[in-house]
Each structure stands twice: as C-alpha cells, then as structure tokens.
Amino acid sequence: MRAGLSSTSRQCCTGRSFLRRHSLPRRVDHVNEQWPEFWNHLFGQNGYRALDLIRTQTWKNPDLKYWYRQNMFLFVLEDLIQTNPVFLEATRCPDDLMLVHRSVLHHQMGLRSILKQLPKSIWDAGSRRLKIIFK
16 A cells, blocks of 8 residues: 555555646635645655646646646656656656646635635634644
8 A cells, every 4th residue: 555645545546647636725615725746745755756747738728617727737657757758758847836827816816715715714823823822
C-alpha cells in the first residue's frame, strides 16, 4: 500500500498515471482544498509527478468552466515519464503549479464569495483566539 494516501487517493494511484482535479483553498463548498503543490508533494512521495499537460490545452477555452481549466493535473509515475516522449517533453516546461486562472480570482475575490466565506472565517479566527486564551 502506498504511504500517506487516503483511501480515495489510493484508488487513484492503482495505475501508472491518473488525472486529478482538486479545489484551491478558500472554497467554502469543497472538502480538502489544497494548493497543487500539496498534491504534487503527496503523490511525489509515492513516485508520481504532476504534469501540466491538461491546462496547457484548456487554459484559454471559454467553453470549459474555469475550475476545470484551473484544477486538472495528470500524475504519472516517474518510470513511465522516461518511456513516453510527450511526458518527457512536459517535464521540460516551466513548473507553473501555482498559476491561478483569472476567473478563479474573480470568483473568489468577489463580494458574494467574500460574504459567503465570512462566517467560517469569523469562526476560525474565534476558535484560534480561544485556544490561545485557554492554553
């Protein structure tokens, strides 16, 4: 069994490559929101590498929802990368895992999104403060 992976992630990692869609932090309607670097590190511990092949093809496609353009990565086992010219070429491209699509920023920085996140932010801040006070 691969170390450090949840049962869902282990199911993804049964093959030599898999497609992973994640949600960036600060989305109140998603679970386990993490930056792409987190997933790259987690799956990297198990021999997988994130290749940014999907976003290069979909980034400017207005027919796709912005979250698909932002959040799709192909994870491939290192040994498979060495045998596939397309994967090998992708490793030579800049590592833009932290690249954020402007539509994501517009969505997450808009007034509606900020107001939606406000109760959780207040709760989290209060919880942290209480932990400090009652240490």
